[in-house]
Amino acid sequence: LQYSLLLQHLVGDKRQPRVWDPAALGGIPCPPKSEEQKMVERVMESCPFKAALACVGGFVLGGAFGIFTAGIDTNVGFDPKDPYRTPTAREVLKDMGQRGISYAKNFAIVGAMFSCTECVVESYRGKSDWKNSVISGCITGGAIGFR
Secondary structure (H helix, E strand, O other): HHHHHHHHHHHOOOOOOOOOOOOOOOOOOOOOOOHHHHHHHHHHHHHHHHHHHHHHHHHHHHHHHHHHHEEEEEOOOOOOOOOOOOOOOOOOOOOOOHHHHHHEEEEEEEHHHHHHHHHHHHHHHHHHHHHHHHHHHHHEEEEEEEO
16 A cells, blocks of 8 residues: 555655756756846847847858959959959959858858747747757758759
8 A cells, every 4th residue: 555655656646746956956046037137038038039140140151252263262352254364363263252141142142041940849839859950951952952
């Protein structure tokens, strides 16, 4: 009788769910969050903020990547009409800037597409795990390939 009561208490329907508290296990105690902290967390976890952050980050990273690839490209500033003419520094910098802006726009669009798709997938599935990123990557890649 004692054993069956103990088993029901530990495994059965009468089992109480434990609340995980890191302070009880010797972890760092943390005070409850204020309303401002909760509001900032809600804003930073929102889909528009994530999409804007991915867009800005993609723009910066794409610009840097475009300028870098233009810097190591031997055809930057090259004029096909006059192949023996050496390009001026102004022409080279202009081409580097154009390539940087082009890459920046493309990276920003892809970043925003991925972020928005991931947000939609996460909202649809109701879970936040690694599968959302994989599914949204497939959708974004398919949309880019479909163009």
